[in-house]
Amino acid sequence: MGEDLVGLQAEFPAFTIWEEQMPGRVRYVARSRLGGINPHTVITADLDELRGALQPSRAAGQGGEHTVCATEPNIARMYTYWLQGKDHYAVDRAAASKILERFPEVAEVARANRAFVTRAVRYLADQGITQFLDIGSGLPARPNVHETARSVTPGARVVYVDLDPVVLAHARALLAVDKNVGVVAGDVRDPARFLRAVAGTGVIDSIRPTGVLLTSLLHFLTAAEADTAAAVLREWMAPGSYLVISAGTATGTDPELIRLLQDAYGDTAPVTGRTEKEIEAWFDGLILVDPGLVKVWAWRPETWRRPATTRARFLAGVGYKPSDTLPWSP
Numbered sequence: 001m002g003e004d005l006v007g008l009q010a011e012f013p014a015f016t017i018w019e020e021q022m023p024g025r026v027r028y029v030a031r032s033r034l035g036g037i038n039p040h041t042v043i044t045a046d047l048d049e050l051r052g053a054l055q056p057s058r059a060a061g062q063g064g065e066h067t068v069c070a071t072e073p074n075i076a077r078m079y080t081y082w083l084q085g086k087d088h089y090a091v092d093r094a095a096a097s098k099i100l101e102r103f104p105e106v107a108e109v110a111r112a113n114r115a116f117v118t119r120a121v122r123y124l125a126d127q128g129i130t131q132f133l134d135i136g137s138g139l140p141a142r143p144n145v146h147e148t149a150r151s152v153t154p155g156a157r158v159v160y161v162d163l164d165p166v167v168l169a170h171a172r173a174l175l176a177v178d179k180n181v182g183v184v185a186g187d188v189r190d191p192a193r194f195l196r197a198v199a200g201t202g203v204i205d206s207i208r209p210t211g212v213l214l215t216s217l218l219h220f221l222t223a224a225e226a227d228t229a230a231a232v233l234r235e236w237m238a239p240g241s242y243l244v245i246s247a248g249t250a251t252g253t254d255p256e257l258i259r260l261l262q263d264a265y266g267d268t269a270p271v272t273g274r275t276e277k278e279i280e281a282w283f284d285g286l287i288l289v290d291p292g293l294v295k296v297w298a299w300r301p302e303t304w305r306r307p308a309t310t311r312a313r314f315l316a317g318v319g320y321k322p323s324d325t326l327p328w329s330p
């Protein structure tokens with residue numbers, strides 16, 4: 001057994017860590033000795049990556065039991081690579097770089113999307129929204145939603161929801177800074193269930209207006225799943241709430257890019273290219289605030305410049321749920 005492996009075993013006593021000989025390669029497996037440690041299992045060919053994946057478990061120390069697989073590309077980690085974040089593995093970098101070789105603008109789109117999230121949250125906070133539900137929240141990316149919201153309204157409340165164990169571990173360790181920030185393990189494909197878990201946090205009061213974020217998420221669902229999720233959330237939102245959506249669209253996007261993304265994510269998630277009209281329907285019954293459903297960098301731009309090439313078309317919009325009389329007293 002190598003010294004590095006022995007060192008890692010000593011560093012993470014809460015885990016059983018061993019080496020497995022595979023045909024032509026070696027892989028390492030770490031499994032927690034206790035329930036409730038997140039991540040529960042990590043599998044990787046690289047000891048440094050194993051150390052990186054186990055680190056959040058120290059600070060997080062709670063949550064469900066999940067498997068972190070560092071041998072398959074992962075949505076949140078590829079996105080963070082394009083955003084120039086640091087929490088990604090070799091397999092994510094390889095898959096993300098392969099897409100950039102053919103479509104370098106994908107990294108610009110990812111950054112434009114993240115800049116849109118910040119502008120939209122600031123806009124909502126300026127409109128008086130004090131509680132936010134960020135679904136498919138991703139790995140921490142400065143500024144995070146609660147940081148942006150609190151730059152306008154100190155004490156703003158945020159619940160982050162994601163299904164990825166790495167995202168949840170980082171969120172519990174880095175984002176849940178006080179009792180007004182919640183982190184929920186939830187799947188947007190089962191909205192009734194995750195909304196019950198959100199209610200259980202006590203952070204968000206569903207009869208008050210909420211800023212609901214579904215950014216860069218719905219294209220990772222089938223058409224039926226995405227339409228249902230958007231409809232359930234529109235219904236759940238109290239009058240006076242806002243729905244923030246961004247998503248890739250098949251309308252105007254090079255079909256080869258959609259195929260490449262489908263190959264990259266494989267069995268992890270579908271990549272569904274919806275038309276612009278289908279995306280607009282996610283806002284049914286809401287009032288689209290100016291400038292409507294537009295390319296992601298064109299939504300109330302500040303300093304963001306339009307990318308030179310636009311073979312990846314990514315749309316963004318913010319819908320308002322109207323109300324004449326609010327059902328709560330301010």
Ligand SMILES: C[S@@+](CC[C@H](N)C(=O)[O-])C[C@H]1O[C@@H](n2cnc3c(N)ncnc32)[C@H](O)[C@@H]1O
Pocket residue numbers: 075076079113114117135136137138139141161162163164167186187188189214215216217220269
């Ligand atoms: C590309 S990231 C977007 C992060 C962030 N919303 C943003 O726009 O910057 C997509 C996130 O959605 C999460 N996700 C994918 N499918 C999901 C599902 N069915 N339910 C909840 N989260 C999901 C992934 O784990 C990932 O963290």
